[in-house]
Amino acid sequence: DIQMTQSPSSLSASVGDRVTITCRASQSISNYLNWYQQIPGKAPKLLIYAASTLQSGVPARFSGSGSGTDFTLTISSLQPGDFAIYYCQQTYSTWTFGQGTKVEIK
Amino acid sequence: QVQLVESGGGLVRPGGSLRLSCTASGFALSDYYMSWIRQAPGKGLEWLSYLGSSGTIRYYADSVRGRFTISRDVANNSLFLQMNNLRAEDTAVYYCARVSLMATIIYYFDYWGQGTLVTVSS
Numbered sequence: 001d002i003q004m005t006q007s008p009s010s011l012s013a014s015v016g017d018r019v020t021i022t023c024r025a026s027q028s029i030s031n032y033l034n035w036y037q038q039i040p041g042k043a044p045k046l047l048i049y050a051a052s053t054l055q056s057g058v059p060a061r062f063s064g065s066g067s068g069t070d071f072t073l074t075i076s077s078l079q080p081g082d083f084a085i086y087y088c089q090q091t092y093s094t095w096t097f098g099q100g101t102k103v104e105i106k
Numbered sequence: 107q108v109q110l111v112e113s114g115g116g117l118v119r120p121g122g123s124l125r126l127s128c129t130a131s132g133f134a135l136s137d138y139y140m141s142w143i144r145q146a147p148g149k150g151l152e153w154l155s156y157l158g159s160s161g162t163i164r165y166y167a168d169s170v171r172g173r174f175t176i177s178r179d180v181a182n183n184s185l186f187l188q189m190n191n192l193r194a195e196d197t198a199v200y201y202c203a204r205v206s207l208m209a210t211i212i213y214y215f216d217y218w219g220q221g222t223l224v225t226v227s228s
Contacts, residue, residue, distance in 0.1 A: 044218055053208065
């Protein structure tokens with residue numbers, strides 16, 4: 001199975017900060033990479049699919065990049081509603097999620 | 107609008123069985139792949155299974171293959187997960203999700219239900 005490793009596991013940031021989360025695949029997955037946001041107690045929400053395509057309705061401060069094995073999710077200016085856990089997911093083979101990155105308020 | 111509502115969770119003893127349901131509205135199950143995902147308390151997301159739009163293609167994660175079965179009722183627009191031989195480590199919130207496709211090859215979960223809690227304990 002393809003392993004997905006996110007870094008960092010958690011981070012503290014302030015409103016207005018630029019935040020970058022990294023996801024690394026154990027083998028090349030082309031651009032078969034999605035990002036989700038989960039607020040504790042709620043269902044996950046799709047942010048980005050195919051590595052860089054913004055889901056309809058998701059604010060433009062979220063962006064994704066990468067291909068092959070290395071991917072990033074960037075929040076250009078952190079907003080109060082963005083404090084959550086972020087997961088990457090590969091759908092190249094036997095779909096798997098990363099372990100999550102918790103974004104906390106500094 | 108698209109909505110997914112899970113039901114059927116609860117407390118079950120180890121070795122027991124449970125059947126989860128996911129009722130869809132706003133789209134036809136027969137037009138989409140569907141999937142089940144779970145989240146153990148305080149843990150991350152674990153993909154479990156998908157069912158193809160034709161209803162004939164099924165795939166399972168190693169952790170549940172042979173114990174869980176995904177199926178659907180097109181007439182009632184409902185997805186199911188039959189879970190047998192349950193273990194304590196199956197305790198989790200179970201989500202159903204609609205699977206969409208980009209360029210016919212890139213899958214992603216664009217709608218999720220609110221989840222249903224399954225607790226396996228004696």
